[in-house]
Amino acid sequence: MAEPILTTTGLTAFYGDFQALFGIDFEIHAGETVAIIGSNGAGKSTFLRAITGMLKTPGQNIRFLGRDVGDAPAHDLVRAGLAMVPEGRKLFPSLTVEENLLIGGYGRSGTDWTLEAIYDLFPILAERRRHGGTALSGGQQQMVAIGRALMSNPKLLLCDEISLGLAPIVIKDIYAAVPKIKAHGATIVVVEQDVNQAMAVADRVYCFQEGRVSLTGRPGELTRAQISAAYFGLEDGEAA
């Protein structure tokens, strides 16, 4: 198999003196969709912040597209093809929907995703293009956040808790976009607290617990008991 597009080996991360990640080994190949599940505080978002360069990880072993990026700043990684849909969406309130999308293309490489392509993916955004980014419903804001990340033409798209706080019907709409995004050639990592959602969309799953990988595997090959144990930190059998 070809070299994975992203690997971390023994990744550790700290907030000040507090250690949040303890030696994470992770890899994702081109075209895969990988889900990271785990409870609150398991280190999922920290992991994404570390690989995007938003959290400094000096000297750490992170390889992206064959390049060591442990010391690379966030803006460099965007230009190299890494995009993130941040937790809480983080739209820019002073900018309209369309401007929020356009700014996503500020550091773009390539021309795969255009405004039109985003509006094809989420037609409601075309109607709301002149609205303020934060004047939309939660689901629509999430669509803007995904579209904004896609505008940089990412090779690897990281989605942090994109279903958090949304109604099930809206979540379904948002996840319906994932196959279309994959068809554009992006590889996707989704961080999810909703295990069923994660299992439905992913080719492989990593479960995090207290800053460590507690389980990995393909959704079809993992049992509910294994997942519960890895998710909640219970012994095998205890979950049943």
Added chain:
Amino acid sequence: MDWINAIIQGVLLGGLYALFAAGLSLMFGVMRFVNIAHGDFIVMGAYGALLVVSLTGIHPLWTLVLVVPGMAALGYLGQRLLLNRTLGDDILPPLLVTFGFSIIIQNVLLELFSADSQKLQAGWIETASIPLAGGLSVGVMPLLIFASALAVIAGLQAFFYRTALGRVLRATSDDADTVRLMGADNANVFAIATAIASAVVGIAGVYLAIRTNFDPAVGPARLLYAFEAVIIGGLGNLWGTLAGGIILGVSQAIGAQIDPGYQILAGHLAFLIVLVLRPQGLFPKMKG
């Protein structure tokens, strides 16, 4: 008729105050950075113009061609190499560092140019005026300064709302951290914001040098007018800053009309009234 004249002169003076204030407003808007040395930077621009005139003998207005890019370059480097290091969650370090700058600039100017009051002579344009109806007239120079202020603010507004870099600056003002995920380098964006603000400071400095007497110690008073214009107009709104400058100018002119001793006081009173009645300013930034 005297009153109408006073108000017209006040409006035109407001253009100069808006130029003083635009750079301050911009830096605060993008970086939440309060530059205590802003007035001294304006005075530095004025001395820059003086230096160019004394070395080359060109007309003071032509010094804009050198002073504006010179100030912009200085602003970029100063932000990149020094001021960026002071930015963070704490608002105090930038205040202290720029306060230090203020003292250093005043003393360096004093050392280089002495405490003597200076003024650039711009020739006929200083005394030329355009007659209006009813015996009123407006000076060409004040009109030129006001027109420049309009052009600068319209230009900045177009830049912020029509260009990709302008969008990045507005987004940085909302959330500097998330802008990094858009591929923008904060350090560079901040330096560009300061470069643009410094270019406006350069324009303000040249006009200050032509319009009034200046010496190394007049910076802090310019800072005060700039602050007042920004706060009257509302933070983060450049047209509001222009309105703030005009309100300040008109108040001063009305004060002077009542009694020449009341000119400065009237401006401060207008500021105080706005601060008490509408502390967010008259035209605060609209949120989307």
